[in-house]
Ligand SMILES: Nc1ncnc2c1ncn2[C@@H]1O[C@H](COP(=O)(O)OP(=O)(O)O)[C@@H](O)[C@H]1O
């Protein structure tokens with residue numbers, strides 16, 4: 001924290017800087033600040049076991065099998081393994097308190113990246129640096145980076161209060177203290193009246209609010225959000241955007257927010273990272289210096305949206321040609 | 323009509339959740355509803371019993387069979403009161419229930435542990451589950467000769483049959499219930515720092531509870547069937563099954579019917595009152611029977 005204050009992040013990335021430019025800039029920045037979180041050179045691929053018996057082939061996952069592999073499959077009678085690369089040397093630095101949104105087409109590896117940061121999955125190579133020190137992967141799972149999933153993942157056997165207290169209960173926090181902390185965050189998401197409610201009694205938006213309170217109660221360093229509002233209706237989503245911006249302001253938490261929705265990404269992020277399924281890496285990033293809450297109709301935002309869309313188009317076309 | 327109902331429902335949900343006062347009033351509502359439900363239930367059962375006893379009386383009045391072979395309800399009632407006053411029914415019930423409790427406890431402990439081991443060691447799980455499924459359909463009464471020769475005419479012989487009848491059901495349901503815990507709960511709780519025993523105790527077990535209760539309820543009913551059968555055939559001079567067998571020895575039909583009624587009542591009591599209540603409680607907490615009502 002102090003380190004960052006003494007070395008403010010002055011060297012801002014220009015809008016739409018290219019991949020190479022960005023990397024060069026990052027090298028330079030390394031001297032300037034120590035990031036709260038540094039995803040360093042992460043590679044990740046998934047293995048598939050393909051087996052073929054009696055002419056009917058059983059494939060665990062069709063999407064990523066190239067035509068050569070399919071050819072190979074139709075010629076082979078034994079099972080073989082193939083692997084599908086998802087992240088190819090992703091390098092990402094995040095400042096303390098920064099609100100970063102990651103946007104990319106479905107299947108480009110956003111969740112995979114977030115899972116690696118949450119230590120729910122391991123990278124094939126690369127590392128996670130927390131304030132400049134290598135995170136010990138072999139350590140007990142970290143509660144410093146808490147994930148909020150698209151489905152709320154609330155526990156149906158617990159009520160709202162107990163759900164929010166879950167992490168504290170695991171950490172063996174005393175009952176009174178637990179209640180205090182939970183009350184604080186339940187109030188922050190505006191659900192004080194519902195603290196005794198059961199999960200099935202809540203609407204989708206309320207569930208996500210509880211999930212946010214549950215994450216905040218652990219007092220994590222980074223909030224990881226994996227398309228948390230994707231399943232909500234537009235009005236509820238708008239409301240939750242506002243609330244999340246408010247929460248970011250009051251708590252000053254570092255937030256890493258994944259979405260496939262460009263509007264959402266540019267409405268929320270200090271910085272928008274475009275992830276490409278072709279590069280399997282970060283394609284471009286946009287620094288957005290418009291204060292929040294932002295007007296989604298504003299011409300500045302529209303301009304940025306056009307630029308982000310252009311990145312997407314390229315991605316889709318290359319995907320088609322392939 | 324349907325729409326109105328929907329509105330009612332949502333209003334009720336809001337009331338349960340909106341405020342303290344609302345909560346209290348809706349609790350009262352719930353209480354009233356339950357009470358009303360119970361009285362109609364009791365009335366239905368009483369009506370059913372009355373019709374049944376009436377028909378029974380009618381058949382005995384027709385004298386299709388001699389009275390000794392098909393005694394009228396009154397005589398069975400006398401038989402029950404005799405069995406109660408000479409304490410044999412109470413002792414029989416106590417003995418049977420004690421055996422049931424012991425056998426069932428062993429089944430839950432062994433079945434639970436093996437079921438968990440099956441989850442932990444996948445290869446073992448696969449083999450064991452097909453083996454256990456086979457034994458699940460194996461008639462428990464067919465264990466009796468084996469048990470008599472191996473263990474003898476004693477309590478342990480009966481316990482063995484009871485355990486064999488129910489342990490595989492517990493095993494299979496533990497295996498299935500734990501394996502089917504949604505991955506999202508496990509990932510979320512691991513991310514929040516749960517691992518090892520805490521993960522098991524605070525996530526796996528509660529998440530598996532709804533399907534576990536179903537399996538345990540089934541295991542209980544298997545154990546109960548096996549117990550009465552074993553008590554009739556593995557003579558130990560005690561238990562409901564033994565009293566039933568004695569009735570058969572002495573051609574005492576009213577004693578036989580008296581014990582049958584007792585067995586029926588105990589089965590109903592446990593299944594409806596204990597297991598069904600438990601299951602309902604869990605299901606309503608999870609919101610699983612929102613549309614069943
Ligand atoms: N556990 C897994 N096993 C195999 N393949 C996976 C696994 N998780 C993700 N993938 C594959 O990796 C790719 C990236 O997935 P994901 O990170 O979920 O994408 P996104 O969240 O951007 O939609 C997808 O093509 C997906 O099919």
Ligand SMILES: [Mg+2]
Pocket residue numbers: 110111112226227
């Ligand atoms: Mg995803």
